Amino acid sequence: MGARPLRYLSSPRPVRVAAGPSGVPCAVITDGRRRGVVDVRDEWLVQDRWWTDQPVDRHFFELVLDPGRVMTVYRDTRTGEWFGY
């Protein structure tokens, strides 16, 4: 079998996030509904490709939304926009 195209299963898309004064999300608006954040399971920073024209500088949060859905979002610290998976 020859070489096949490969693509990522999920790519980030813009989401609306309401964050508190500390920058931690307190609600996510998805599918037209506002869902409160029940828990922040994890958060991490990724700073990569700083030597290229498209550097990555993201603050990730793994959230548990009401009523139980787990969602990963990040804030692009360069532009201040929020994205989710």
Add this chain to the structure above:
Amino acid sequence: MIVCVLLPALPLVVALRQARRPSDAVAALGPLPGDPQLVGTPTDAARSRGVVAGLRVGEALARCPQLEIVPPDPAAVARQHELMLVGLERLGAAPEPGPDGVAFFDARGLVRLYGGLGGVITRTRATLPVGLGGRVGAAPSRFGALQAAHAASARAPRVVQPHELEDFLAPLPVDRLPLEPRTVAGLDALGIRTVGDVAALSQRHALERLGFAEVRSWRVARGGDDRALRPRTPPDVLSAHLGFSDPIGSLPALQSALRLLLADLAASARGRGTSLRSVTVRALLDGDGSCSHAVTLREATCDPQRLALACLGGLERITAPVTALVVSGDASGPPSHGQLSVLDMRGDERRSRVHAALGQVRVRLGDEALMRAVELQPWSRLPEHRWALVPFDTSPLRDPSA
């Protein structure tokens, strides 16, 4: 007439030969490796000193301190038994093998060839191995022929004519009949102690005393036969052996050696275009004795993996270092490609049909129509790098046997 060939006490005689002991030695057959510590058949000299088969070894030695325990050699016994059968087959007989050292054949087909029953018996005696005290008896029934062989001597065969059979069998002890020991004890309690006593019973009484399972002994006692002779199909023997300069006691080493021999045997059978019906593994032990393990395969095969599965378990019973391994097999099976499939292949067929259908979907809708999610970098801190989509592989299934 049925002719019976008997090599009396063959395992004991062979063991005495292997141990280079005379036949009048005070000796008894020892237990096989791994078996309970009981003595086997004793010589007449040992029997006269109170040793009987089935005694514990310690008790036998206590009864007879000069008793010698000779190790059994089932491999040599099987060899002698096979030699006897091959000798009969060379005469033109179709023998039915009995227990070790016993064989029966129907003389009808040979009587005209050798000038009468006397000629058949003379030729039969000439095929017997020297020094094993072979005896020949003839009678109208299988049981009668066996008893005639027991009554014969090494020099004089015994022929029981049809009109003599009843009188010949009548005085024999009832335990000569193929009966369970418990039944013999029950008959003894009823005062039935000879074959003639059993033959004198009416059929109804025989059924009451013996039951359906053993009423055939009543027919046998009356000179009938419980079943027709079942001549064997002469085996097409293949063998392979491996000798070790230093005796080997390690089980993994023996297993490796056996795998090699089985692969050799399977290749020989495949080369002949046949498959193996049965395999016998013989281990010659350091010192005296041997250990033998026979496996009859459910279906004839020449697949080394299946042969190994069937035979490797027998090596665990070997309790002494081994000087040589001999593997022999009956290669009279059908060609291996004619075997039935062991596995149910319906699942494979369904899978191949699903793959064909997926291939058609791809042809119709393009490569992007069918994708499979695969884990790419599950440790990545960038979630989009953890999973990827790759085209679903719809190439034809590979044949696992290829």
